[in-house]
Each structure stands twice: as structure tokens, then as C-alpha cells.
Amino acid sequence: MTAPERELIDDCVHCGFCLPHCPTYVSWGEEMDSPRGRIDLMRALRAGTTQMTPTVAGHFDKCLGCMACVTACPSGVRYDILIEETRALVEQKYRRGLYDRFHRAMIFALFPYPRRLKALTALLLVYTWTGLRWLLRHTLVKLLPVRLREMEALQPTVTAHNLFGTLPDRVPARGEKRMTVAMIAGCVQRVFNPGVNEATLRVLSAEGCEVLVPRGQGCCGALSMHAGREHESLDFARALMGKFDGADAIVINAAGCGSHLKDYGRLLGTEEAKAFSAKVRDVNEFLAAFPPRAERRPLPLPLRIAMHDACHLQHAQRIVAQPRQLLKAIPGVTLLEIPDGNQCCGSAGIYNLVQPESADQIGQRKVDNLLSTKPDLLASANPGCTLQIQKILRERGQRLPAAHPIEILDASISGTPLP
Numbered sequence: 001m002t003a004p005e006r007e008l009i010d011d012c013v014h015c016g017f018c019l020p021h022c023p024t025y026v027s028w029g030e031e032m033d034s035p036r037g038r039i040d041l042m043r044a045l046r047a048g049t050t051q052m053t054p055t056v057a058g059h060f061d062k063c064l065g066c067m068a069c070v071t072a073c074p075s076g077v078r079y080d081i082l083i084e085e086t087r088a089l090v091e092q093k094y095r096r097g098l099y100d101r102f103h104r105a106m107i108f109a110l111f112p113y114p115r116r117l118k119a120l121t122a123l124l125l126v127y128t129w130t131g132l133r134w135l136l137r138h139t140l141v142k143l144l145p146v147r148l149r150e151m152e153a154l155q156p157t158v159t160a161h162n163l164f165g166t167l168p169d170r171v172p173a174r175g176e177k178r179m180t181v182a183m184i185a186g187c188v189q190r191v192f193n194p195g196v197n198e199a200t201l202r203v204l205s206a207e208g209c210e211v212l213v214p215r216g217q218g219c220c221g222a223l224s225m226h227a228g229r230e231h232e233s234l235d236f237a238r239a240l241m242g243k244f245d246g247a248d249a250i251v252i253n254a255a256g257c258g259s260h261l262k263d264y265g266r267l268l269g270t271e272e273a274k275a276f277s278a279k280v281r282d283v284n285e286f287l288a289a290f291p292p293r294a295e296r297r298p299l300p301l302p303l304r305i306a307m308h309d310a311c312h313l314q315h316a317q318r319i320v321a322q323p324r325q326l327l328k329a330i331p332g333v334t335l336l337e338i339p340d341g342n343q344c345c346g347s348a349g350i351y352n353l354v355q356p357e358s359a360d361q362i363g364q365r366k367v368d369n370l371l372s373t374k375p376d377l378l379a380s381a382n383p384g385c386t387l388q389i390q391k392i393l394r395e396r397g398q399r400l401p402a403a404h405p406i407e408i409l410d411a412s413i414s415g416t417p418l419p
């Protein structure tokens with residue numbers, strides 16, 4: 001891997017329109033922690049006038065990969081491709097400290113593997129049920145290194161359903177079949193938010209889709225790619241594609257995974273990968289594209305719902321109107337817009353696990369803005385965002401239930417209670 005192509009770098013005309021949209025620039029006002037400054041560093045790396053020093057690598061590591069700069073840039077600079085290639089370069093050229101290497105190795109030995117996440121879930125159940133979690137949180141937690149402390153604080157509440165819940169291979173369409181779709185179950189989504197996949201299956205079926213859930217599907221590779229682990233990511237992509245044949249569409253309900261799946265064609269360059277990517281639809285996008293069939297009934301209580309736009313939905317996939325369209329169609333729902341909604345929440349893949357202080361700073365702003373809308377419920381289409389926002393709310397002693405838009409729609413269609 002070499003530094004990104006000069007043409008891509010030279011597309012940046014230094015206008016600075018992206019700066020106020022960049023969460024790290026908003027945090028610190030540092031040029032080198034803005035999109036423009038990072039592109040300048042890429043240019044200097046390419047020209048050989050700077051090397052991949054700890055300081056240079058640090059500026060790239062602090063980038064969330066949120067892509068707010070991509071949607072803000074009037075010159076169409078492909079910062080998404082630039083940072084993806086640069087992250088791979090960082091992993092190749094920069095030797096991280098021992099603790100950083102260990103921490104990242106632990107993350108990547110765990111998160112892309114649903115079976116290992118299930119084993120972790122079993123440990124978390126023991127940890128919670130025996131009271132160890134309460135004990136640690138009230139005693140020794142402050143002694144943990146900051147990254148482990150953050151990991152502990154982010155852990156979701158798990159129940160036996162997280163451990164033993166399974167998905168069917170196939171769900172028939174209700175009524176006349178409109179089409180056959182395949183669902184990608186995700187890794188974190190499958191284990192930590194099984195209700196989101198279950199709601200997706202119910203809604204798609206109610207809307208006349210036969211849904212296939214291919215067995216043995218693994219990680220899509222998004223987490224690895226966003227951390228510069230290019231080869232690992234592409235291996236995951238090839239293995240996943242092999243599991244999906246014959247469906248009219250491939251539906252995904254996790255924003256970060258969806259944007260990566262749509263990029264397989266560019267990343268792998270094969271006809272098979274291009275055909276696969278062309279079929280991928282975020283579940284909001286998929287459902288909003290055809291006339292609803294299932295009746296939308298009022299929820300038990302009128303709800304003020306604050307819509308959080310995950311970066312990989314709003315910036316990477318440019319999906320903004322669709323979840324709103326679905327939620328507004330539910331009788332009794334009032335949809336609230338979060339101020340500065342184009343800003344990241346600080347989750348950003350593994351960002352809050354490897355850059356906890358910066359993630360917290362950014363997350364606090366998000367939660368301030370969220371609470372200013374006085375919502376009853378948070379709608380969030382990405383599991384990482386939900387965990388990050390819920391963690392900050394917990395730390396503030398506040399409680400706000402959260403649900404994926406598809407769970408809210410499911411509650412309206414099937415009457416399944418909201419989480």
C-alpha cells in the first residue's frame with residue numbers, strides 16, 4: 001500500500017468548507033485534525049516530505065471516519081477513499097506501542113466473530129448475575145486503564161436471549177409474495193441486539209417479502225477495513241459473498257455494515273462483487289422504496305422520537321429521508337430533529353474503544369443536543385451509536401430508551417413491545 005493517489009489528494013482546493021462539519025476540528029480547532037489538514041499530511045507523505053511518525057499517525061488515528069467532510073465538500077473530494085487507503089498505510093508503516101497493539105488485537109480477535117461474541121455474552125451474564133459488575137463499577141473501575149474502563153462502560157445489558165436466541169433460515173412472506181430477499185445478520189447486531197434482526201424479519205414478511213437468512217454468514221469486514229486491516233477485511237468480504245446467491249435484494253439493518261457492503265464492488269473489482277453490492281439495501285431504504293402493505297397502527301403511547309442519523313447512513317449512504325418517512329407514517333409519532341444532527345456521536349466503529357477521550361468529548365455534545373429535544377425515545381440505526389449514546393446517558397444518571405427504526409415500525413405493525 002502506498003500513499004493515496006495524487007489526483008484524489010489534489011481534488012482538495014483548501015476552501016475549508018468542511019472544517020465546521022468535522023467533529024475533531026470542532027473539538028480542538030487544530031488544522032491537522034481537520035479534513036484539510038489530514039489531506040495535507042497525505043500529500044506530504046506521498047511527496048516524501050514527512051514520514052509516518054507517531055504524531056502524523058496520531059492525526060489519522062483521531063479521525064473518526066465519519067464522512068461528514070465528504071457530504072460537506074463542494075469539490076467532491078473522496079475523503080472516504082483517502083482515509084481508507086491512509087489507514088492501511090498507517091498499519092503498514094507505523095509500529096504501535098505494545099499496549100495499543102494488544103488492545104487492537106483483542107478487539108479484532110473478538111468483534112468480527114459472532115461465536116466468540118456469544119462466548120463473551122456468557123461471561124457477561126455471569127459478570128452481571130453474580131454482582132461482579134455492580135461491585136467493579138462501585139469500587140475498582142477507576143483503577144482500570146482508560147480504554148478498558150471505556151470497554152466496561154460500553155458493554156450492553158445482556159440476557160439469556162442474547163446467548164440462546166437464534167434466527168430461522170427462512171421466513172415466508174405474509175400474503176402474496178412480492179419478492180425474495182436475503183438478510184445479513186451482522187456480528188454485534190446478531191449477538192447484542194437480536195431484537196433488531198427479529199423485528200426486521202417480521203416487518204419484511206408483513207410487507208410481502210420471503211426472507212432468507214443464510215447459515216454460516218460471518219463478518220462483512222467493515223470494522224477491519226475502517227481500521228486499516230485491508231487483507232483481513234477483503235477475506236471476510238469474499239467469504240460472506242459466497243453465502244448469498246439467488247435473492248432479489250440483500251438487506252442489512254446496521255448502517256456501518258451497509259455502507260461497506262455497498263463498497264465491495266469498488267474494493268474487490270470483480271463482477272461478482274459489483275453484482276453483490278448492487279443488490280445491497282439498508283432496510284430503511286428498502287422499505288421506503290415500495291408502497292407499504294401492512295397496516296401501521298398507533299403505538300400504545302404517543303411518542304416524541306428523536307432521530308439520530310448514524311454517519312454511515314447519512315454521510316456514507318446518503319440515507320436521511322427514508323427512516324423519517326417510515327417513522328412519520330406511524331400514527332401518534334412526533335419526529336424530532338437533533339440539533340447539529342450531521343455530527344458523529346463518537347462511536348465510529350472501534351473509535352470509542354481506541355480513542356476514548358475524544359469519543360467522549362464528541363459524544364457529550366451529541367447527548368446535549370439529543371436531550372435538548374426532550375424526547376421519549378431515541379431512534380438509532382446503528383448498534384455502535386446506540387451503545388455510545390446510552391453509555392453517556394447512564395453516566396449522567398439519565399435514562400432514555402432507544403430502538404432501531406425497524407423495531408419502532410415493527411411495534412406499530414405487529415404490536416411487539418418496544419425494547
Ligand code: SF4
Nearest residue numbers: 012013015016018073
Ligand atoms: S476537503 Fe473539500 S471542503 Fe474540505 S478544504 Fe478540501 S475542498 Fe474544501
Ligand code: SF4
Nearest residue numbers: 022063064066067069
Ligand atoms: S471523517 Fe469525520 S473526523 Fe475524519 S476528517 Fe472527515 S469529518 Fe473529520
